[in-house]
Amino acid sequence: MSEAARLAVERAARESYGRLLAFLAARSRDIAAAEDALADAFHAALETWPRDGVPDKPEAWLLTAARRRLIDAARRAHVRHAASDELQHALELAQHDADEPEMFPDERLKLLFVCAHPAIDAAARTPLMLQTVLGLDAARIASAFLVKPATMGQRLSRAKTKIRDAGIAFAVPRTDELPERLDAVLEAIYAAYGSGWDDIAGADPRRKGLANEALELGALLARLLPAEPEACGLLALMLYCESRREARRDAAGGYVPLDEQDTTAWSQPMIEEADRMLVRAQRARRIGRFQLEAAIQSAHAARRHADQVDWEAIALLYEGLARIAPTIGALVGRAAAVAEARDAATGLTLLQSIPSNAVAGYQPYWALAAHLFARLGRTDDAHAARERAIGLCEDPAMRAFLLRRQN
């Protein structure tokens, strides 16, 4: 019995944490207070459910308990600061809503927009989403972002204070603001995926885990904003990348470049889901950075049928990407694609047109430069560039791969 009750609490925490918190925070406008209240409610559930049985509507039970604590806290604050009756009222309404399960709306989209609000420090946005929407603890997030837990804790609590004190609205932005605000949400989710993806060696399971969490956030966003093509585009992009995770390493853990990967090791269901997302995105006929990046990955994924890659198409997609989002990654990718589609010399010219101060610490630039110099028979230049690429490696498997080529 007690075991079943404990599992019920865990299930509620896993499945409903983000929804419950979003609902409470959207009404109290105080994320930290909502978190505290929800944590108390979960504690109360752990105490009472084993004794009295699991309630029929666990979510409503948790919401009622959390709301009661929020009201108590607001009353205490009221005494101290003569806080608004409006808040009281909002909380009473929240209680009423919670009594009717179908009246318990999903406010996570609003919460995502709050987390990625322009007033919030960019470095705090992704961690804030992971903590509030997915319920990850600060220590876990800190390890994924390679900062001390105390630093991450401060960053998160500063952001929550800002949200409360600046009165940032829990609302989906107006149509005219939506594209820009949505970009910030997409960026924050992609940053979580990137922090998991960088650790391709899989040396740290906690970091690998964040890729899954980013996918979860991406899927949630695509579901909540089905009419926004970039939301689907981002999900497609992450799914294409994720589909190749197993193929990126050989049996000995060695790095396998994309064009040498065994396509049968790619995850077919993930590619199919990514294809569906990309098709859905493109129906809106509004091109964007993530759709273009997803389309590039889709062209690579096509190798599993055609056994060759349409580099002309990829070069064209990178051209578009370089126009709307000229990141260093896009520019290097374009040079690589052009080198394949036309010739190494043209690719190298494009590569070398990237400002040198932008590439001093960018490893893929030097790896590509080494590759293109080698194809042009410029052995010394290739050696020097590869040496630089080796020196900039973070991933031991990639470093070992380049060191083998160097000798």
Place this chain on the structure above:
Amino acid sequence: MNFSILIHENAEVFVKRSDPAQRAVLFAPIGAYLQALRDAGVFVGGAGLEPPQTATVLNPSGNGWQVQDGPFADTKEQLGGLVIIDVPDRERALEWARRFPALPGRRLELRANLIPPHQV
């Protein structure tokens, strides 16, 4: 702002370093790393250190020193070398520290250097 990347290594790593055959494999990626630091203009200085058993230790004795053979302390890991870099902030410093070739038995410590009084 200067930071020191302190490289601590255990006995096995020091053994590898003394073996000419393994030495080249061990040092090749470090050489590339140091070159990348120089090319990026962040390298300030640094040194690889001879193994701890070659150390001479000076302990306080009266008003002076008592000189003894090392190592300094009987710990699992010993200082194997250090690199000093000049970067705008700790985030950048960490970015460079992460690129130092990882190896079982090797641990890194990143510390900000004190700012000399005349620069404060």
